[in-house]
Amino acid sequence: MSDFLREVIEGLEANDKYLLSKYFYNSEGDRLFQQIMQLDEYYLSRAEAEILKEQSPQICAHLPKQGFRLAELGAGDGTKTRYLLEAALDAKKEFSYHPIDISSNALEIISTNLNHWLPELEFEPMADEYFSALSRLAQMDDKALCVLFLGSNIGNFRRDNVDVFMSHLHQSLKPRDHLLLGIDLKKDPNKILAAYNDSMGITAAFNFNILRRINDELGGQFDLSKFRHYNNYDPHSGESRSYLLSLETQDIYIEKAGRSFHFDRHEAIHTETSRKYSPRDLQQLAEKHGFKIEQRFSDSQNFYEDQLWIRL
Numbered sequence: 518m519s520d521f522l523r524e525v526i527e528g529l530e531a532n533d534k535y536l537l538s539k540y541f542y543n544s545e546g547d548r549l550f551q552q553i554m555q556l557d558e559y560y561l562s563r564a565e566a567e568i569l570k571e572q573s574p575q576i577c578a579h580l581p582k583q584g585f586r587l588a589e590l591g592a593g594d595g596t597k598t599r600y601l602l603e604a605a606l607d608a609k610k611e612f613s614y615h616p617i618d619i620s621s622n623a624l625e626i627i628s629t630n631l632n633h634w635l636p637e638l639e640f641e642p643m644a645d646e647y648f649s650a651l652s653r654l655a656q657m658d659d660k661a662l663c664v665l666f667l668g669s670n671i672g673n674f675r676r677d678n679v680d681v682f683m684s685h686l687h688q689s690l691k692p693r694d695h696l697l698l699g700i701d702l703k704k705d706p707n708k709i710l711a712a713y714n715d716s717m718g719i720t721a722a723f724n725f726n727i728l729r730r731i732n733d734e735l736g737g738q739f740d741l742s743k744f745r746h747y748n749n750y751d752p753h754s755g756e757s758r759s760y761l762l763s764l765e766t767q768d769i770y771i772e773k774a775g776r777s778f779h780f781d782r783h784e785a786i787h788t789e790t791s792r793k794y795s796p797r798d799l800q801q802l803a804e805k806h807g808f809k810i811e812q813r814f815s816d817s818q819n820f821y822e823d824q825l826w827i828r829l
């Protein structure tokens with residue numbers, strides 16, 4: 518049984534139904550995410566692009582001069598990372614770049630982009646989950662590692678999984694290795710709500726893509742018109758959560774699962790969490806997991822930060 522099928526069954530059998538957000542990303546999901554990054558309401562990518570465009574030389578000044586690996590978790594299309602890579606090449610750093618992504622489509626896009634933008638860059642894409650790729654890198658040699666985890670991707674973990682992720686990351690790194698963490702900050706809740714419920718319905722289409730994938734790849738019989746996109750935000754936990762709500766009582770057959778799944782009217786499938794952090798939350802997270810915050814870089818509106826952490 519594929520991981521996708523197993524995890525879909527587990528999620529739809531749960532009392533509070535869920536589907537894992539990593540399954541948004543196939544070629545259609547990657548295409549929709551690129552559209553989301555262009556939306557007026559989706560301030561996150563613009564804020565992070567501004568930081569990297571204007572402050573990459575300062576970020577690079579903290580990195581070793583030579584012999585290190587720059588590994589990016591969930592690299593996407595590389596539009597923002599390009600600024601950092603350019604600054605590192607301009608500073609004559611000697612390094613190799615390893616974009617890691619479970620979407621081989623995303624890796625094809627970033628490879629084409631990098632060959633075009635930075636032909637002199639040494640890079641090796643890795644189509645893998647975050648930690649199996651990192652442990653492969655650690656086994657290669659003892660070069661220093663700088664891990665990039667941008668796009669506020671850390672916010673996509675469920676609360677308990679953030680700790681699992683951080684301790685795993687701590688184990689994968691050596692003392693003095695770096696982490697550049699891009700994080701969306703807690704802010705006006707209305708600003709956040711609009712980012713995940715845009716007027717053109719692109720975020721909704723992205724959310725629905727997970728059902729489309731189940732239909733296409735697992736023989737699911739979801740009728741998308743019988744669900745609706747719903748998002749909320751809790752300013753205490755900082756969690757923005759996306760759901761798909763069943764508009765009626767229905768049983769949905771999934772061929773590869775060989776069975777149907779029951780939905781009550783208004784029953785929700787949780788599809789994505791995008792957690793926002795305060796600077797204090799981040800300080801606590803770093804301390805708890807054996808990292809020191811070396812430097813914080815923020816955009817002109819203080820919506821977002823890229824923080825450079827050092828593994829202790």
Ligand SMILES: C[S@@+](CC[C@H](N)C(=O)[O-])C[C@H]1O[C@@H](n2cnc3c(N)ncnc32)[C@H](O)[C@@H]1O
Nearest residue numbers: 539542591592593618619620623646647667668
């Ligand atoms: C929201 S996109 C962000 C892309 C990029 N970092 C940015 O900031 O624009 C998340 C990316 O992470 C990848 N991804 C999600 N979960 C992953 C996992 N567990 N292992 C590897 N890649 C993953 C997805 O395929 C997608 O390309």
